[in-house]
Amino acid sequence: MAHFDFNQQGLDGLKMMSMIRQFESRMPILSEEGLIRGSTHPSVGMEAVATGVSLALGPQDSIASNHRGHAHCLARGADPARTMAEILGRRDGYGGGKGGSMHIGVSELGILGTNGIVGAGIGLATGAALAAQIQGTDAVSVVYFGDGASNQGVMSEAFNLAAIWQLPVVFVCENNHYAQSAPIEKMIAQPDLKQRGLAYGVPSVDVDGMSLGETYTAAAEGVERARQGRGPSFIIADTYRYLGHMAGDTEIYRKKDEVEQWKAKDPIARLAAELLDAGVLTMPDWEEIQIEAVRIVQEAEEFARNSAFPDPAEATQDVYKKEVPA
């Protein structure tokens, strides 16, 4: 059983989660200011999943993400400044402003993109795992997707394919209880999502997605299994998003006190309290971590705001590897 190094990984995780919280909390504000076009989907409240899973990954591994994917990228090591620049459509963004919030890819970190097509990452990660298997590397791939995405046909097909071929992939469902405005109870008749993995021969577990330690442990086990050539696994992380589905959401579909109830289980406050209790963290350290998170995000934002917009001439570049004449 994978061991969670509470002292070290707990602290690292706390820093990362605090930074992600800060980063994502800026999204509605930047959107309000008109700096973000289209749609952006913050993951405030869900920080433990991305962070816990990332702690279990090595540099050779890859991830595929979804529309709510900033945290997945940041936890994987993406530079907050370049991530922010992409969200603002600037030249210094990872995609030079071509992708925006829903299309952030970072090749050198194995980030196969946040994705605007719900469920699409499931297929991509399955393919990344296939490549690793064929190439004989021990790389593992992870895909993050929501409870809503679990209703896409591609999930069933991917589970079966990964299971018959024993592909090194970890499927991570972030069950935040809503797909846009659709509550999970109305959209999934069998509430025990594990059953879907088990039906295809994919080992499946539930974890408390508000706990960094629990997500890490489950992810580390899945990653280990995959690395040893023992095939896929499926993790269902129970979590919640505090903010609306996207910036500008009226949230008419849920009650305020439900949100408050979940906030009481906050993954960051909870971890900080545990670390303080254990004497691993002092109050001044904890304050310092929070100040540092704000500083990193402020710097990222400044960088992004000051980054130039791309030149319109760049619009036709990178459609093909070698530019073909228009």
Place this chain on the structure above:
Amino acid sequence: MNTKTLTTWRALNSALTDILRDTPEAFIMGEDITSWGTGGGIHGVTRKLAKEFGAERVRDTPISEEVLISAAVGAAMRGSRPILEIMYSDFSFLGFDGIINQAAKSRYMFGGQFDCPLVIRTNGGSGVGKAGQHSQSLETLFAHIPGLEVAVPGTPADAYGLLRTAVKSDNPTIFLEHKNTYYDKGELDFRPVPFGQARIAREGTDVTVVATQQLLTRSLVAAERLQAEHGVSAEVIDPRTLYPFDMETVLTSVRKTRHLVVAHEAVRDYGWGAEVASTVVEQAWAELDAPPVRLGGARTPIPYSEPLENAVIPGVDQVFDALREVRKAGKL
């Protein structure tokens, strides 16, 4: 006559209300169509419908485009008239088997035994920063498939009128709204608009421009400018449906103006503009004073950043320049 000024989304909403009232076989399904935003899907089009008609006929669905599309086909083959909302047309790709291999062929392959009165309502187009997977203009792709009808409403009146016709039609219809026109306002007389009947959106004598949706709006602005600055009079034609396509109206106009520009958001290469230009060349070669000009999206995915998005879709200036150039190229 009963007329009213409404936005496109409200026009669609009132079309759906009227359809559900007078067509018992019709029902609506789609993701987040009853509890999102103001209570009616991503653009408000289905607002209050569930309240009036109940959850049997106005259904929230899981995110399962593939089964939704093929199930809509099956329901249509069995006497229902499903109206399926696909949140963005880009997501229809998940159900292309249902659209192309099933719906489009359900009549033909079985020797005409089946009707397939299905409407897929969805939206395409750029202009609001939705980037590569939420902004594509797929009208050409759909228009290419035998068996499908394709409506591309450009005004609130047409949104209302074409939707009424789409639901009545016994063929599968791709009803392609434009996401940047939902708040456009226009006068409605609440009458069905027949498919295959173009509308002359602006009369003119010197050059014909054929355009839909956002490019229709831009063409009308360009036409006014051309008149003001150069005294050139452009006739603007909105085909309203790409299949069936009213080529007669275009040919009649071109025979009068002797110049043609086709402007669309779909990628220019292999786009429907090529089809129009080529037909006009075949049938009215002698009456043209200059080669037809096509304007369309660049051969790129739609980028996110504003200056990039503006660079890949023709704007008013491009339409204006094309109209001027085609006149210059002609004998004047």
